[in-house]
Amino acid sequence: MPDLVVIITAKLNYWVYIVLMxxxxxxxxAKNNLVKKVVGxxxxxxxIILFFISIGTKHNATIPIIQHAHGLETHAVQAVNYANPLPHVLMLTAIVVAVATLGVALALIIRLHRQYHTLEEDEILAQLEED
Amino acid sequence: MMWVIEMIVLIMVVITAIGAITVKDLLGAAILFGAYSFMLCLLWAIMGAVDVAFTEASVGAGISTVLFVAAVFRTSRRTRD
Structure with a gap:
């Protein structure tokens, strides 16, 4: 039993990533409401963003901004002291794409509600059957 | 000490995610989704991704919540699941 606790807490980020996904x-x-589908x-x-950010973290590492940058350029940069910034930049793009997708999806939902006066998927399908 | 805060925030992320898809009111779902985005913002500040953290705070917790609330007010708050 303690082994299981160690296994789960050692990689807790990845377990939470799987649960959220x-x-x-x-x-x-499974949800029937269109807004609930968009939230999902x-x-x-x-x-997925949580997974990528978890890849870039290191133990005892600071944020990826170089220390001793001004006036001390002769200092060697130890990459092990900084979190990996490459997944961060990739995920910045993903956040912007996510909000663009959300805007388009909500615009389509408003248009559907104007036509069918409901947000439930089965009611929309039933009205489509009648026509 | 940092891992305790990280674990609390991770558990809060899961709770708010499950709450956002189970609550029976779409406005409540929008507000819970904003809380979920803000918990993720805290998590990324803890994990050292500060640029992602403030982008998530402005875009995820700000603009997304406003878009959800606007869409819910233009349509209906009623939901069956």
Missing amino acids: MVGLYAMI MNILQTA
Whole structure:
């Protein structure tokens, strides 16, 4: 039993990443309301961002801004002292893409509500069957 | 000491994510999603990704919540699940 606790707490970020990803996927598939589906899609995207940021962290490392930058350029830069900034820049792009996707999805939802006067997927499908 | 804060924030992230998809009111879901984004912002500040943290605070917790609330006010708050 203590081994299991050690296994879970040592990589807690990755376990939480899997849980969040499954929560988002469940909301996208099983929820009937369109806004709930969009919330699930956003949770899925932020779970993937959490995975990438977890890759870049190191123990006892500081934020990726070089110390002794001004006047002390002869100092050697020890890369082990800084968190890896490459996943951070990639995920900055992912956040902006996520908010653009969210805007388009909500605009489509408003248009659907104007036409069908409901946000439930099964009611929209039933109205489509009638036509 | 830092790992205790990180663990608390991770548990809060999971709680707010599950709350955002289970609450029976779309405005409540939007507010809980804003809380979820802000918890992620705290998590990334703890993990040393400060640029991602303030982008998430402005774009994720700010603009996304405003877009959700605006969409809910233009449509309906009612939901069955």
